[in-house]
Amino acid sequence: MTVREMTIDDLEQVMRIEELLFRPPWTREGFFSFLMQNNTLFLVAEEKGKILGYCGLQMAADEGDILNIGVAPERQNEGIGGFLMDSLLLLADQFGIGQIYLEVRKSNTKAIRLYTRKKFEQIGLRKDYYTEPVEDAILMAHYREGGAFRQS
Template identity: 35%
Template structure:
């Protein structure tokens, strides 16, 4: 896994990402949803590739100076190899470049591994959403990372 690259997602990645999505989530987004996201001017998505194969992705919506992370996903066989960290790091760098005030996300209360990853990057639990997940009604933590305003 020496050839992992992180790039902006393109239309050419969508079919492969939609297949990856099915392996990662109980209620996966459709290929059409990803195609729509590629047309969404607020959407910023990244893809992780291993020798050209899509192995993960992450993205956020840039809305009014805040980044709302929609998804972070890595194929099960590639997890625990730093790919999620690479994707989150890229989103943070981009958020800083865009001068966003914060990044926020929802994460399943049962997903301790993801919570640990987000905490490592400075995300804090700021609240919860009851029965957030449609597949099983599980609650979600709301986690946020704030950025210091840059002096102009």
């Protein structure tokens, strides 16, 4: 398995995963417009031409926001999400990002465990942040320490 930057040609496979994982899913146009921006970094995990997962980061000055992360349902619990996060953190470090933020549904214990493993900590709660269904978001942050992001 390799991790590389997402391209427009990947969007068909990425959308298949996105539509299985998220309600409401991002649209193809949504991904496309992010890919066109030069302050975003989207990665895919790929094996023999098949996209297994993806994640995205938006950067502004020395801050980053994780926009999404998803792994194909049939390939979860193999470490792919962890590998994507490690790759994103390494690249963010190279871009000089000092802190990274994300929001996650309060009930998404699996994603919260992943982020906690990658040294994100809860810094706040956004009330009724999500729709379909309405739910609070936990706001998490990861701060660079000693010149690099701690990964474990």
